[in-house]
Amino acid sequence: MTIGVGGSDFATELGRIPNRRDAVPPIGAEEHARRLAAAQARMAELGIAALWLDGTTNLAWLTGLRHGQSERPVGAVLPARGALTYLCPAFEVERLKTMLTLPGEVRGWEEDEDPYLAFTDILRAADVAGGTVALDDLARVFVAEGMRGALPNHRFIASAPVTSHLRQRKSEHEVALLRQAMGMTLDIQAAAARALRPGVTTTEVGDFLAAAHRKAGFDSGPAFSIVLFGEATAYPHGVPYPQTLAEGDVVLIDVGAPLHGYMSDITRSYIFGEPSARQRQIWNLDHAAQAAGIAAARPGIAAGAIDDAVRGVVVAAGFGPGHKVPGLPHRAGHGIGLDVHEAPYFVRGGKEILAPGATGSIEPTIAIYGEFGIRLEDHIVITETGAAWLTAPAKSVDDPFGVA
Incomplete structure (x- = not known):
């Protein structure tokens, strides 16, 4: 059995969710005044x-x-x-x-x-x-x-x-808000994983995610919530029908909510039960592709270089080419802040130059229609010398939430 998956229930896990809304204060008037001055300076320059x-x-x-x-x-x-x-x-x-x-x-x-x-x-x-x-x-x-x-x-x-x-040039305060929001959603992801059992529906999981984000202190419930089991996990934006969990299914949950306006956005994929050889292979490949994205990320590079690095790992393993499925059908990631999707976009051919303070997701999906899909999504911030994760990536296919 995958470590950290199953063994609890939704009521117990919801009761354990702490409210951490005020761990990082919201943006205040002084910072908004600085932004206004920066905008006027930029306008004069242009x-x-x-x-x-x-x-x-x-x-x-x-x-x-x-x-x-x-x-x-x-x-x-x-x-x-x-x-x-x-x-x-x-x-x-x-x-x-x-x-x-x-x-x-x-x-x-x-x-x-x-x-x-x-x-x-x-x-x-x-x-x-x-x-x-x-x-x-x-x-x-x-x-x-x-x-x-x-x-x-x-x-x-x-x-x-x-x-x-x-x-795109986030302040330290903004990065702190994003890091806090991401960490809170990641904890809710782990709680949802612990509450899974055979026969639970994607609708029940979605209801838990909504209640947990509200209880944790987000501005509202999730702005989006994608919960998928089994073959449906191959579709990056989900399917229009609920599914019921069975032993051996891949579980994919992509969810995020606003905290003082700043969005979280975390995807985790794992197996309910013991991973098969095929599931283990694809999970490990997706994990390696995500790692390649942060290895490439640094100030001064074009946004498309992150997609090149991520996609290169997937294609080298025999998938694709390009955006073809089986393979990685979408861009490697997107910027994040007050909008869940904002510039810069880590897309093939993207020429936007990354600067310190830029934040965004690295979220390769390996989609195999008729079988399953794996997506692992965490966010980075571009630093003066490279990039840093806002949340720790999934640990392994056997212990995705780093319990052991």
Whole structure:
């Protein structure tokens, strides 16, 4: 029997989950103010006159305002020089004021008014009569088009050279939050493994994961939860039907949740029972591919080099080639922060240069349709000289959670 798998139950394991929400404090106003200053410096460097932040994680990252998006434009305008101004429907102004981390005027527009004209008024007040405006690259198309239409004399670009550029360079505080969130989810993964028994369903496991993340102190239950048994583990994003656990099945659980806004994302694959020779071979191959990814990771390399290293191990073992199945059908990993998937992306041919502070997953899946799949996912942070894990990778096919 695989060590650390089975032998307990969900009620017992849920009772043991501690609340560790406050082990690392949330990002405060001082850090948001530093981010705003860095954004304005970057805008000046690139010749950007103003930045529109829609109700996205870009707005949350820069200002601390977590509003979300709706059919009504809500966000903030940041000029390269001058004060931050928020924009929202007039009936939301007083509510928005209670949500602010950073001070700024809150400009409202009435329901029968054009919100994009209010946007132009803000730019005019900031003395931005022309030039380049960066639009939040996570904004919806109708918002971007409305702003372009209201300002025909301005040049528009996506915000990524400012927002993504800065967000990829995580502070020590951000890395600490990510490490804490990852560790909490990994402990919940281990608890779920201990609670497994023959006949349990993927739905029951999902219910436990939701309850455990809430009890542990995450902002909410899981933002995503993939639980797979047996042949279904070959499908990286799961299947639309529940499964029932049987002796000898591969178990794959991919789950994550926000902690003070920062996402966890951990995948573990292991065998319920004694691993077969085939399962042992593929698990060990996936483990070696993941290790190759961190061995390649360091500042100054292109993001695609991590995919090359990971995929090279899988293809050398006779799988693929490329993205073909049996083999590794998707990129080697993705960046993480306030979004579970954000830049940089560790994809073949990716040219983005990794800088210290970049964080992301290394998560090869070896998918064998009709048999099973193995995915091991942990996250790294790029350091000044290489890379470091945010969580310890799975130990071995016989002891995935390092119990012994």
